[in-house]
Amino acid sequence: MKGKLYRMVSTLRSTTSATDNPGSQSALRKLNEQRIVETLMAGPATQAELSRQTGLSTATVSNIVKVLHDAGVVATEPTTSSGRRALSVRLNSNSAVAVGIDFGRRHLRVVLANLAYEVLAEENITLPLGHEADVSISAAVDLLDSLLEDAGVRRADIVGVGAGIPGPIDHRTGTVAQGAILPEWVGFHLLAHLEERLGLPVFVDNDANLGALSEVTWGPHSGVENLVFVKIGSGIGAGLILNGLLFYGQVGVTGEIGHATIVEHGAVCRCGNRGCLETVASTTTMSELLSRGQPEPLTPDEIVRRALAGHPAVLRVIDDAGLAVGRALGNVANLINPEVIVIGGPLADLGEILLEPIRRGLLRHAVPLIGETTSVTMSALGARAEVLGAAALVFQNADIAHR
Amino acid sequence: MKGKLYRMVSTLRSTTSATDNPGSQSALRKLNEQRIVETLMAGPATQAELSRQTGLSTATVSNIVKVLHDAGVVATEPTTSSGRRALSVRLNSNSAVAVGIDFGRRHLRVVLANLAYEVLAEENITLPLGHEADVSISAAVDLLDSLLEDAGVRRADIVGVGAGIPGPIDHRTGTVAQGAILPEWVGFHLLAHLEERLGLPVFVDNDANLGALSEVTWGPHSGVENLVFVKIGSGIGAGLILNGLLFYGQVGVTGEIGHATIVEHGAVCRCGNRGCLETVASTTTMSELLSRGQPEPLTPDEIVRRALAGHPAVLRVIDDAGLAVGRALGNVANLINPEVIVIGGPLADLGEILLEPIRRGLLRHAVPLIGETTSVTMSALGARAEVLGAAALVFQNADIAHR
Structure with a gap:
């Protein structure tokens, strides 16, 4: 029966946990509470306003406010609204x-x-x-x-x-x-x-x-329904927001774009395959390519520093890596047609130096309509994402x- | 505000249309009606049973049954249940x-x-x-x-x-x-x-x-939450069921796996790119490869007929195409981790002849955990899918x- 049950989900900031029965009363109650809390994040509101803004009945709002008040999550105080007595509710954030x-x-x-x-x-x-x-x-x-x-x-x-x-x-x-x-x-x-x-x-x-x-809650992409976050580091992986929710697939392992085949008979990857994106575009690979004859391998920070200083070999290695990432993202965009792709990880400070080849690779490999409507941007949250x-x-x- | 609104969706057989406000009363009412109808597909039930099975209140069930009855969608008749008077409801399918x-x-x-x-x-x-x-x-x-x-x-x-x-x-x-x-x-x-x-x-x-x-409604995959349907024909495209719903992405264009780059500097594709999956695995390409010196290009039906009769060149062309499709599907599975991939289109009668190289390509290119947990099967619905x-x-x- 599970597959047939209805599920109430929000577009953002609320997933029911895997153990909850998604159609259960408790899941519904939790979601309605989150709705109220989310609405109060914009500032205090009366119960009537909360009801209007959430679409919940006044009785439901009043019950939830009572529960949240008892838990210390909100504070209430009597007020008047259009000359009538009302109850103003505000978030007790801390x-x-x-x-x-x-x-x-x-x-x-x-x-x-x-x-x-x-x-x-x-x-x-x-x-x-x-x-x-x-x-x-x-x-x-x-x-x-x-x-x-x-x-x-x-x-x-x-x-x-x-x-x-x-x-x-x-x-x-x-x-x-x-x-x-x-x-x-x-x-x-x-x-x-x-x-x-x-x-x-x-x-x-x-x-x-x-x-x-992080991008759709703390970051500048709040409200974006379909977003891909790509972390380029020693590994390369993606997180997917689809229809406003984190997407987990069947067993919870998604966004493994680091293992997209880029070079048919390329270098052996730690996954056991050959020529994966990680073998051509991870920071480890960049470092290996740039550290020949050096006593210590370059750190990601050092790669960023040298690129910003204009070292030609570093810029070339980043360009090649970016093109390969863009090619893999072209396939991703062709499949799930996201609105925004955000690039994160330790190279985020490279900005346009890394974004430009990624965009070029994406446009080259995505079908035109998708290439034109997918924006690629650097994470503003940096290492805190x-x-x-x-x-x-x-x-x-x-x-x-x-x- | 749109991105913040909550949305009620079912896991299966009910999407709210793009024009409906997903949080609206009418969308909610429609979903509840669909719930009742879906439950009645299993056979007649009393209103009390409907309430238990759907989790809707008895008042809501009774209202919806009345509306469905007035519309002629259900028939009702008085009955008794545990010695009490009850109303039995059955679907008026036609x-x-x-x-x-x-x-x-x-x-x-x-x-x-x-x-x-x-x-x-x-x-x-x-x-x-x-x-x-x-x-x-x-x-x-x-x-x-x-x-x-x-x-x-x-x-x-x-x-x-x-x-x-x-x-x-x-x-x-x-x-x-x-x-x-x-x-x-x-x-x-x-x-x-x-x-x-x-x-x-x-x-x-x-x-x-x-x-x-079709696969999750008419087909044998009812209840599957994450499914990819791949149509291999003159074009190659995929349809995605994610979290139980058809997935449309940002502008409605998803599943364009026919334009995944397979051969970096391969044949020119109708999309303007080179070496796309379609240039190596569509029925048009198979037909071109097999029709040299023939007066008429081979039709898909003829390809199937010759393969089943054991023609070596036809089997080789299908094997190469299947491997390429499997490679593209390895990337798809790495990204969205589906439970089932269903192959459809005019070659469906090939059965294992086409499935085997697709599975081989998928296992070669997916990360091990994903390759092992993704099942690949032929559509049972054939040309009617x-x-x-x-x-x-x-x-x-x-x-x-x-x-």
Whole structure:
């Protein structure tokens, strides 16, 4: 019967979690609450205004406001509207705090954000390459404790923890799947370990998915229904917002554009195939191409610095990589016809130097109508995209009024 | 505000039409009606059972049953259930008839179907290659009249007409976009012309989209949430069911996998690019490869016949084409991780001869987890997939209780 059930979904900022029955009363209630909260983000409103703006009945609005008030999420005060008595409702933003964690190959970022999508505290640290998952988790637990203290946030106000990792997550098992940029983490049940260590509800997702979510919540693309976020780093992956929601496909592994075949008999890829996009356009490949005879491989930051200084070989390598990414994105656009493609990752500061060849590759390989109507832009969120997306994931999935 | 509005969608068999405000009362009412109708397809039920099975309140069910009864869509009769008086409701299947039309390069198919997804009448005719849109439309109008008479269906029972064409439709203008296999139709406003000639509500879609819809309604893949339907013919295109719904992207042009670059500097494609999948795997290309020195090019039927008879050159050409299609589908699966890929079009009778190289190409080019979990199968609906999908499009979009 599952496939036949109806589902209420919002176009933005609300997915029902995988464990909820999508047609259930509790899912519906949660969505209606999110609707009210989202409307209040624009500023205080009376109950009558909330009803008009959300399309919910006045009785439903009044029930939800009562629940949110009891949970401390909103404050109310009597007022008058058109000469009648009314109840004004405003968001108590700091009453609900989301924690975002971005686990990287050699970094860890943690952020605290409130319901109004304001950052309350933020910190990032460097970790040794090839570290075990436990090292990261312990560091995250410590970092969270110190951020809570710095920001004066009570643990009781945390509604949940969102965590992103640079690798696919198999939704059938909840574990990190083969293909992760963190090979030490494959098979690891991040969600279970984090929940045990933190004693808080945890939501886990792939970093490119969180980048995509970030763009339509924190970023400038709020309201965009179909968006692709591409992370170009040591791996290349994409997150998809389709019909306003993060798209997970069948087993949760989507956006694997790093393994699109670009060169039929090209270099061997870590996935076991040959000539994948990652073998020609990842920062690792760029670094290898540019580091011959150098004592140390170039870091992504150094690639950016040299490109901005006009080094010809660096510019050429970036141009070739951009064209290849554009070619892969031409196929992506041909398939799902997004409105916007956002490029993120450690090369984001390159701006037009990287965007121009990507656009050129896209226009060359997409069918004309699609090439002309797809805009390609650089992420404005930089290295914070994933961690901010992790916090947004919490507000989308946690039950803020019943914790 | 549009991007922020909430939308109620079903997982299957119900899209709100593009013109409806997705959060509106009328869209909600239509969806609830569809829920009741869908539940009744399994057989008669009491109002209490309908309420339990749909999750709708008894008051809502009772209102909808009344509306559907007044429209003649359901019949009711008093009964008892657990010793209490109850109202048994059953579908009056033939009270609502959908017309499906499949416009092809040289064929025209028309079907009449009832609410229980039973075919009442069906016919297909051959048209000259390169015919103008008007010729097809006139033929469709005549064919519909004769089918209605044959099947004894009253015009008043038609809830709408679904029409499929082998080409993309630009949703911003409602016209046939560049890239259609019917070049004479580009820029043509099929919907407006059909509505004028038929005096009935019309819904228009791309043929590959209708193939996909067909598989999850008429076909064996009912309940599949993420499915790709690939039509291999003179063109190659895909229709996508994502999260249970046909996916249209930004401007309505999706699934253009025929223009995935397979050979970097390959043959020139009608899209203006080089080495597209269509240049190596369409039936036109197969026919060209196999018809050197022949007086007439091989038809798709003849390709199938010779392959089944074991002609080595034909088998080799099909193998190469299948591998290329599989490679393109590897990229598709890496991106959207579907559960099932269904192959349709005039080569469907090839069965494993075509499926095997497609699967081989997919496994070679998809990341392992995705390759292993994606099933590839031949359409069981054959040449009827598109026309049946066109009829299904009507039941998804038409307002069956208010015409």
